[in-house]
Amino acid sequence: MSKYTQREAITVSQILQAKAAGKKISCVTCYDAAFAKLIEATQVDLVLVGDSLGNVVLGHDSTIPVTMDDMVHHTAAVARVLRRPFICADMPFLSYNLSVEQALSNAGRLVQVAGAQAVKVEGGAAIVPQIKAMVQAGIPVMGHLGLTPQSVHAMGGYRVQGRGSDAAKRIMDDALTLQEAGIFSLVLEMVPAELAGRISAALKIPTIGIGAGPQCDGQILVLHDLLGFDEEFKPKFLKKYANLGKIIKDAISAYDGDVKAGSFPAAEHSFKD
Ligand code: KIV
Numbered sequence: 001m002s003k004y005t006q007r008e009a010i011t012v013s014q015i016l017q018a019k020a021a022g023k024k025i026s027c028v029t030c031y032d033a034a035f036a037k038l039i040e041a042t043q044v045d046l047v048l049v050g051d052s053l054g055n056v057v058l059g060h061d062s063t064i065p066v067t068m069d070d071m072v073h074h075t076a077a078v079a080r081v082l083r084r085p086f087i088c089a090d091m092p093f094l095s096y097n098l099s100v101e102q103a104l105s106n107a108g109r110l111v112q113v114a115g116a117q118a119v120k121v122e123g124g125a126a127i128v129p130q131i132k133a134m135v136q137a138g139i140p141v142m143g144h145l146g147l148t149p150q151s152v153h154a155m156g157g158y159r160v161q162g163r164g165s166d167a168a169k170r171i172m173d174d175a176l177t178l179q180e181a182g183i184f185s186l187v188l189e190m191v192p193a194e195l196a197g198r199i200s201a202a203l204k205i206p207t208i209g210i211g212a213g214p215q216c217d218g219q220i221l222v223l224h225d226l227l228g229f230d231e232e233f234k235p236k237f238l239k240k241y242a243n244l245g246k247i248i249k250d251a252i253s254a255y256d257g258d259v260k261a262g263s264f265p266a267a268e269h270s271f272k273d
Contacts, residue, residue, distance in 0.1 A: 010045055010086040012118070012140045012184045018045070018217070019206040025185075025218025027208055028226070031057050031074045035223060036081035044085050046208075048120065048142075048220060049075040051090040051150070056224040063149045066092040068106050072114045079115030088142050089116035093150045096121050096130050103130035107139045120187065122148035124174030128181045135182035143178040145171050146212065147190035160211075162191040175199045175207075187220065188212040190237070211237030 018025050027046040030036050031053045039047060053074055054060040068091075075089040089110040096103035103121075110116045118140035121127055134141050146161045155161070162171045172195070175186055185206045188196045193213020200207040200215050209216030225233060228240040229248075258264035 008084050009117070010084060012086075015046065015086060015185060015206060016204075019204070025206055025208065027218055027220035029056075029220070029223045030078050030082075031223075033077045033081045036078045039085060039223075040082055045218070046086040046088060046220075047078060047082060049078050049087065049089045049116065050120075050222065051092045052222050053090075056222060056229070062152055063090075064093045064152070066090075068092060068095050068109065071095075072109055075110055075114035075116050086118070087116050088118040088120050088140075089114060090120045096127065097123075100129050100133045103127075104133050104137055107134045107141075108137070111139055118142055118184065120144055122150050124170075125177050128177060131178065131181040131183060140184045141182065142185045142187060142208075143175075143183040144187040144189065145174050145178070145191075146188045149189075158190070160190045160192065162195045168192070168195045171195065172199055172202065175203060179203050179205055185218075188216060211235070 015025060025045050026043070027048060028039060028044050029050040029052055030039055030047045031049060036047070049071065051063040051066040051071065053070060054063045054066040057074070058066070058070065060066070071089055071092050075087070079087055091103070091106055091110070095106045107119045110119050119134065120142040121131065122144040124145060131141050131143070147155065147158060149158070152158060162168045171191060178186060183205060185208055186199075186203065187208045187210065188199060189209075190211040193215060196207065196209055196212035197215030200217055206217035208218040208220050210220050221238065224230070225238050226241050228243040229245045231243070231245050255264065
């Protein structure tokens, strides 16, 4: 059944109402149908098909190589399964910066072809014309300020942003400008908690934090990070809710051992005549 016929799917207005009611919004990333099925069984509000896809699934060392085709392919896999959570898809590097027409056409693919309900873009005042055009075309847009990984080369690495009054003011000004342009929510990544608190208080739309402290209206983590796939990856902002990396390695090693010892498959795994 199409996502669009699902009356129980969370809407933009419910996300806005959550902020007004002081209810925290829980968000997580997802890139495939298997995990989407597990997320569907939870109460998570919003699923982001993030371009972190590049790092955690496609084996790139940044989000920059991720393409529109990658995003459409993975968003469609997630949207085939999810019914209740709101689905937002990231617009990848340079898929919206060239022109309003480019942004509209690529956002249209993510919504019309892949089944997203909204798109996310990184950046401030420079992309206001694109945001206004997408919103006018009926595509809800999520903003993303602070550490914006698509600009990692310009930022000189994955560092906390908005430290010091000038940098903090730039992020606050961009947040107000994006709200004015029509975004329905704003990701704040790796900014001081006090700044994120001030921005959250200044905006009518919800802020969604990652490494931005407890005062944001919602939180997001990369699914593979919160599940502990990579034992080496331990940024300060991350809380691991499981250590699946070790559990999965142990399971695959046990299978490998059984196959090599000839103990799998056993009689109970074999068919009779
Ligand atoms: O791509 C992504 O996963 C993101 C979140 C970390 C917000 O942009």
